[in-house]
Amino acid sequence: MSLLKLSIIVLLTGTVFLSFNTGTSPYKTGMGVGDKIPELKTTLISGEPFLIDNLKGKMVLIDVWASYYAPSRVKNYQLEEIKERFSNSGFYNGDGVEVVSISLDRFITPVKEAIVMDDIQNFYHICDLQGANGIAKTFQASGPVIILIDGDGRIVTKSTSMNKISDALSSLVRN
Numbered sequence: 001m002s003l004l005k006l007s008i009i010v011l012l013t014g015t016v017f018l019s020f021n022t023g024t025s026p027y028k029t030g031m032g033v034g035d036k037i038p039e040l041k042t043t044l045i046s047g048e049p050f051l052i053d054n055l056k057g058k059m060v061l062i063d064v065w066a067s068y069y070a071p072s073r074v075k076n077y078q079l080e081e082i083k084e085r086f087s088n089s090g091f092y093n094g095d096g097v098e099v100v101s102i103s104l105d106r107f108i109t110p111v112k113e114a115i116v117m118d119d120i121q122n123f124y125h126i127c128d129l130q131g132a133n134g135i136a137k138t139f140q141a142s143g144p145v146i147i148l149i150d151g152d153g154r155i156v157t158k159s160t161s162m163n164k165i166s167d168a169l170s171s172l173v174r175n
Contacts (some may be wrong), residue, residue, distance in 0.1 A: 031140045036153050037062075038138050040100075045108065045125045052100065057151045059086070059094040059169065063123075064141040066104040067114035072144050076118040078162040079146075082169065083122070091172045094151025102135055103127035104143070 029036050040052035052060070063079055065072035079099055086097040101123040103111045111127045128134035132142045139147060146165050148156040150172075157168045 059097045060149045061099045062147040064102045065144050067110040090174045099123040101125045
């Protein structure tokens with residue numbers, strides 16, 4: 001008799017569980033930790049088309065910055081170091097690190113000059129010349145911030161602190 005009760009409980013539990021399964025991804029699109037980032041389809045400053053989904057499987061640092069903001073310029077150097085340090089690392093949900101640089105500038109010349117001066121040509125550079133009202137608004141960034149996303153495009157952390165970003169990457173490295 002107890003086997004019959006156990007079977008009925010398992011059957012009812014399974015039915016209830018399946019009734020809540022809608023077949024959609026459990027991750028919502030948004031800007032909170034754990035959310036899937038909004039779609040990003042644009043053009044790089046080099047003129048090449050860019051789609052963030054093409055970086056699937058990589059850890060991605062989305063860096064919202066400005067060429068005229070000194071802390072952003074210092075951060076460029078730190079981002080390059082992090083990219084180099086983790087470029088061949090395997091993570092729990094991604095391999096390697098890429099940097100997508102979104103400039104808040106409204107003029108392209110200072111951005112291009114900063115890219116060369118800061119030696120960050122190997123990042124993906126975006127500048128729509130609309131400041132905080134352009135692509136940066138998609139990421140709810142009115143000022144400089146770094147958003148770490150995993151290989152599935154979900155937000156791991158957001159911060160203005162390079163130490164916090166580096167620590168997050170370190171904690172996700174597979175040993």
